[in-house]
Amino acid sequence: MRLVSFILVLIMISACTVQQIQQTLDDYLDSEQLTTEQVAAGLKQALEVGISKGANNAAQLDGYWKNPAIRIPFPPDVVKVENKLRDIGLGAQVDKFLKTLNRGAEEAAKEAKPIIVSAIRSMTIQDAWNILKGSDDAATQYLKQKTSDQLRARFKPVISQALKKTNATKYYSDIVETYNKIPFTDDVDPDLENYATSQALDGLFKLVAEEEKKIRQDPVARTTELLKKVFAQQD
Known part of the structure; x- marks a missing residue:
């Protein structure tokens, strides 16, 4: 029916100038609904924008x-260690450990971007439609499901090396050793690498979710014409 209507329009304007006919054609094409392929491409663009910003923000210094939204705190199952050491005047040692712990996460975050971008590019058209119609963090949840195992496998050795490189492992060992020497306390020795890896991934996806939400809700964050068209239909 749209094609028939368009032909009728052309017949009606047959007496117009070439420029007028071209303008009418452009207006008609601009009004057309986006194809499913264009919608999928637009969503992938949006996600790559978000991934780039989120991953880059996580991987930069500090x-x-x-x-505060993603800073990695002292492991909660041994927070009593932090409290006790601060009570006895070793707060500076604890703060040094926490800073180096977060430095390790920043180092590991550099590994994330290519893995998640690969998952975005392999997304099906149906996946894209489901995400477009989903919640503000639908894409982030999809990517967590698709990439978490691979990211964890890639993050952990990087975290391990980064913790050693930044001396976080040494500081933590010193802290635990100091705590375990305090009379009437139970010894602790949690897995720092697993904890840091989980916290680093959680923080990364939190930043990605923030960028996804911006693109969905803020027209200024839509940096290409295709993005603007795709998300304008959802506004």
């Missing part, structure tokens, strides 16, 4: 340490 990306974790100076961002």
Whole structure:
């Protein structure tokens, strides 16, 4: 029916100038609904924009340490260690450990971007439609499901090396050793690498979710014409 209507329009304007006919054609094409392929491409563009910003923000110096939303705190199952050491005047030692712990996460975050971008590019058209119609963090949840195992496998050795490189492992060992020497306390020795890896991944996806939400809700964050068209239909 749209094609028939368009032909009728052309017949009606047959007496117009070439420029007028071209303008009418452009207006008609601009009004056309986007194809499913264009919608999928637009969503993938949006996600790559978000991934780039989120991953880059996490991987930069102080990306974790100076961002309260994703800063990695003392392991909660041994927070009593932190409290006790601060009570006995060793707060500076604890703070040094926490800073180096977050430095390790920043180092590991550099590994994330290519893995998640690969998952975005392999997304099906149906996946894209489901995400477009989903919640503000639908894409982030999809990517967590698709990439978490691979990211964890890639993050852990990087975290391990980064913790050693930044001396976080040494500081933590010193802290635990100091705590375990305190009379009437139970010895502790949690897995720092697993904890840091999980916290680093959680922080990364939190930043990705923030960028996804911006693109969905803020037209200024839509940096290409295709993005603007795709998300304008959802506004």
